[in-house]
Amino acid sequence: MQSLAPLTILIAEDSAADRMLLSTIVRRQGHEVLTAANGAEAVDAFREQRPQLVLMDAMMPVMDGFEAARQIKLLAGETLVPIIFLTSLTESEALARCLEAGGDDFLAKPYNPVILAAKINAMDRLRRLQATVLQQRDLIAKHHDYLLNEQRVAKAVFDKVAHSGCLNAPNIRYLQSPYALFNGDLLLAAFTPAGDMHVLLGDFTGHGLPAAVGAMPLAEVFYGMTAKGYGLAETLREMNAKLKRILPVDMFCCATLLSLSFQRRSVEVWNGGMPDGYLHVIATGERKRLKARHLPLGVLSPQTFDDRTEVFPMAVGDRVFLLSDGVIDTCDSHEQLFGVDRLQQVFAANRQPDLLFEEIEQALRDFGGQARDDVSMVEVSLLEAAQLSPPALVYSDSGQSCPLDWSVSFEFRAATLKRFNPLPYLLQLLLEVHGLRAQSGALHSVLAELYSNALEHGVLGLDSSLKRDSSGFARYYLQRNERLEALQDGYVRVHLQVVPEGEGGRLIVRVEDSGIGFDVDRVLERPLDGIRLSGRGISLIRQLSRNASWSDDGRSARVEFLWEALA
Amino acid sequence: MADEHLDRNVLSALQEVMEQDYPELLDTFLRDSEERLLLLKKAGDAAQLVETAHSFKGSSSNMGAVRLAELCGDLERRAKQESPEVIGNLVEKIEAEFAIVRVLYGAEKQRSLAGLSSHSTF
Amino acid sequence: MSVISEVSKDGQKLTISIKGRFDFAKHQEFRESYEDKALSAVVVDLKDATYLDSSALGMLLLLRDHAGGDDSDIRVVNSSSDVRKILAISNFDKLFDIS
Numbered sequence: 177m178q179s180l181a182p183l184t185i186l187i188a189e190d191s192a193a194d195r196m197l198l199s200t201i202v203r204r205q206g207h208e209v210l211t212a213a214n215g216a217e218a219v220d221a222f223r224e225q226r227p228q229l230v231l232m233d234a235m236m237p238v239m240d241g242f243e244a245a246r247q248i249k250l251l252a253g254e255t256l257v258p259i260i261f262l263t264s265l266t267e268s269e270a271l272a273r274c275l276e277a278g279g280d281d282f283l284a285k286p287y288n289p290v291i292l293a294a295k296i297n298a299m300d301r302l303r304r305l306q307a308t309v310l311q312q313r314d315l316i317a318k319h320h321d322y323l324l325n326e327q328r329v330a331k332a333v334f335d336k337v338a339h340s341g342c343l344n345a346p347n348i349r350y351l352q353s354p355y356a357l358f359n360g361d362l363l364l365a366a367f368t369p370a371g372d373m374h375v376l377l378g379d380f381t382g383h384g385l386p387a388a389v390g391a392m393p394l395a396e397v398f399y400g401m402t403a404k405g406y407g408l409a410e411t412l413r414e415m416n417a418k419l420k421r422i423l424p425v426d427m428f429c430c431a432t433l434l435s436l437s438f439q440r441r442s443v444e445v446w447n448g449g450m451p452d453g454y455l456h457v458i459a460t461g462e463r464k465r466l467k468a469r470h471l472p473l474g475v476l477s478p479q480t481f482d483d484r485t486e487v488f489p490m491a492v493g494d495r496v497f498l499l500s501d502g503v504i505d506t507c508d509s510h511e512q513l514f515g516v517d518r519l520q521q522v523f524a525a526n527r528q529p530d531l532l533f534e535e536i537e538q539a540l541r542d543f544g545g546q547a548r549d550d551v552s553m554v555e556v557s558l559l560e561a562a563q564l565s566p567p568a569l570v571y572s573d574s575g576q577s578c579p580l581d582w583s584v585s586f587e588f589r590a591a592t593l594k595r596f597n598p599l600p601y602l603l604q605l606l607l608e609v610h611g612l613r614a615q616s617g618a619l620h621s622v623l624a625e626l627y628s629n630a631l632e633h634g635v636l637g638l639d640s641s642l643k644r645d646s647s648g649f650a651r652y653y654l655q656r657n658e659r660l661e662a663l664q665d666g667y668v669r670v671h672l673q674v675v676p677e678g679e680g681g682r683l684i685v686r687v688e689d690s691g692i693g694f695d696v697d698r699v700l701e702r703p704l705d706g707i708r709l710s711g712r713g714i715s716l717i718r719q720l721s722r723n724a725s726w727s728d729d730g731r732s733a734r735v736e737f738l739w740e741a742l743a
Numbered sequence: 744m745a746d747e748h749l750d751r752n753v754l755s756a757l758q759e760v761m762e763q764d765y766p767e768l769l770d771t772f773l774r775d776s777e778e779r780l781l782l783l784k785k786a787g788d789a790a791q792l793v794e795t796a797h798s799f800k801g802s803s804s805n806m807g808a809v810r811l812a813e814l815c816g817d818l819e820r821r822a823k824q825e826s827p828e829v830i831g832n833l834v835e836k837i838e839a840e841f842a843i844v845r846v847l848y849g850a851e852k853q854r855s856l857a858g859l860s861s862h863s864t865f
Numbered sequence: 866m867s868v869i870s871e872v873s874k875d876g877q878k879l880t881i882s883i884k885g886r887f888d889f890a891k892h893q894e895f896r897e898s899y900e901d902k903a904l905s906a907v908v909v910d911l912k913d914a915t916y917l918d919s920s921a922l923g924m925l926l927l928l929r930d931h932a933g934g935d936d937s938d939i940r941v942v943n944s945s946s947d948v949r950k951i952l953a954i955s956n957f958d959k960l961f962d963i964s
Binding site: 425427 | 920922923926927935956959
Binding site for chain 1: 753756757760761764767768771775794797800801802804805806807
């Protein structure tokens with residue numbers, strides 16, 4: 177006789193002798209016995225006493241064993257109460273009935289006490305297993321609730337840190353699951369002070385909180401630097417350094433970064449480890465692939481990090497489309513991937529660019545893929561600069577005192593020009609002057625133009641007419657990187673002078689470079705037309721500032737900004 | 744002759760399990776069986792015959808009354824298709840067998856009581 | 866064993882072969898195959914590897930870090946075309962010798 181914790185066993189059997197025999201056998205095995213002489217009594221006994229196991233005669237008056245078994249199973253609910261049918265039925269159909277009625281086993285007459293004991297043991301093991309399963313299920317459900325709550329909290333914190341930036345700008349369209357963050361998918365967008373737009377689509381390794389946690393410092397760097405007017409390269413260097421420092425060795429963030437300039441009608445791209453992005457040129461219908469040319473963020477040390485970007489021209493209406501690999505990796509029930517080819521098919525079939533998102537979503541649905549939380553897509557269009565309104569900058573000081581009468585000069589030489597962008601510092605300095613704050617957009621744009629002219633056309637000697645078509649564009653920026661890399665001599669000087677004037681004031685900016693200059697008169701003769709791909713942005717400078725003039729054969733540019741008294 | 748009607752092995756197993764309740768078990772069976780026999784003789788329809796025969800078969804086999812169990816099994820199988828005459832015949836056979844079995848169980852009971860009482864002096 | 870490691874006779878080169886899916890399930894085995902060894906040259910043989918995901922990329926980075934980071938010499942050989950595609954998109958050929 178095996179030792180087993182004593183159970184309460186219900187014996188439902190209409191034959192008194194059999195009932196007596198069975199009760200004795202079961203009691204001798206150490207269990208407590210309840211008896212019932214028919215199905216109805218059995219159900220009542222179960223309801224009142226809740227035995228752990230039932231021995232049920234199949235044929236009984238009033239209510240037979242099958243019906244009683246059904247009712248008892250119903251009463252038991254999720255808990256497993258094994259029912260062993262007692263039967264001298266030998267037809268297989270009758271046996272099948274036993275199991276169908278919810279019986280777990282049967283015992284044939286004449287009763288064999290050894291077999292009965294074995295069956296009771298086996299059923300009890302099952303019963304305890306089921307109880308354990310339910311217990312663990314409840315525990316898991318509770319933990320799962322905790323986890324969901326943790327994620328909710330993390331997401332709330334993240335949303336405050338990262339906010340949505342300018343993802344709601346009219347030129348951005350995006351699709352992202354609310355829990356994309358917990359698959360490592362990140363989408364950020366922000367305006368620079370000059371009115372350019374930076375966009376980041378990222379994909380952290382891992383899942384859950386570890387994947388989400390890296391997003392916060394990254395977002396902070398992205399938003400902070402973009403707001404200060406830093407370019408893509410510097411922002412990338414900082415983000416890479418930060419992630420390299422804080423993330424474990426095996427964690428990294430694949431990312432594509434864009435810098436769209438509505439004024440210059442161009443997009444600057446850096447792709448580290450993400451699937452191809454696509455630049456859709458409406459005029460030709462071509463979709464240029466923006467391939468990953470870099471390692472993901474957080475892998476390389478600051479010394480070896482490659483911040484080189486590619487620049488492409490864009491016309492009004494052109495759009496850049498980025499997607500995370502959740503789209504491509506969507507699987508159907510046969511474990512087939514949606515894949516790049518199918519995506520290309522959707523592109524090829526697309527007739528109205530505005531419907532691209534819907535068409536991709538439909539294609540994913542038609543493919544029968546499992547919906548995933550990490551399907552992220554973003555489409556950024558180039559609109560007329562006037563159609564967008566970047567938010568006003570917010571200043572942290574009280575606005576009571578500001579420097580009104582000062583001047584400063586800088587000279588940036590070769591080594592500095594290679595790695596350092598002085599614009600954010602210069603602009604921060606100038607924005608200390610309250611009167612200039614209302615014009616900060618124009619200030620950023622003009623200074624950026626002046627500086628890039630001085631650096632690229634002046635010091636590096638790049639020919640601006642190269643930028644007249646898209647292949648020229650590419651060559652231009654390639655040359656820019658090469659020449660900057662190789663730069664040994666040269667300088668850019670920046671002189672700033674702020675003087676009070678009446679109730680307001682005046683800012684005088686002079687930028688000089690060590691280049692060969694250009695034919696100022698010829699360029700100035702051109703009418704102040706709209707925007708052209710090439711040219712030194714002279715139109716822009718003249719439109720946004722006052723009294724723009726060039727001297728010293730074009731090596732020196734001078735502009736002014738004026739402001740009235742503040743209200 | 745007893746072995747045709749009663750399986751000795753079953754009986755000794757029963758005695759081992761029931762111990763001092765063995766006589767009571769035998770009495771209970773005999774009482775039960777008499778009721779069943781009455782039901783068989785009075786039975787209204789084939790379904791009831793089948794049910795009763797089935798139940799009787801079950802207890803009989805539990806008690807080691809092998810021939811009785813066999814006869815009940817027969818009746819159970821054939822009750823739906825045979826004529827009332829044939830059925831009446833089968834019931835008579837069961838009754839006859841039970842009469843024998845009753846006597847044998849009676850003896851068994853006496854034997855066990857004697858055995859038990861002699862045991863109890865130790 | 867789905868991660869098999871073999872040290873060359875002179876003890877200088879370690880070859881790690883991956884069989885089946887190269888994913889997070891192999892994390893511990895992979896690490897154990899190199900962590901108690903001081904190495905300079907490692908070869909990761911992906912001949913029987915059917916699939917590679919981002920956690921495998923992370924594992925390769927850990928290996929590289931252990932083997933000396935920028936001074937390490939790690940070769941990833943016998944990659945199938947699917948595996949190579951993944952390594953190409955992530956630009957890991959800039960860190961590892963891939964063939």
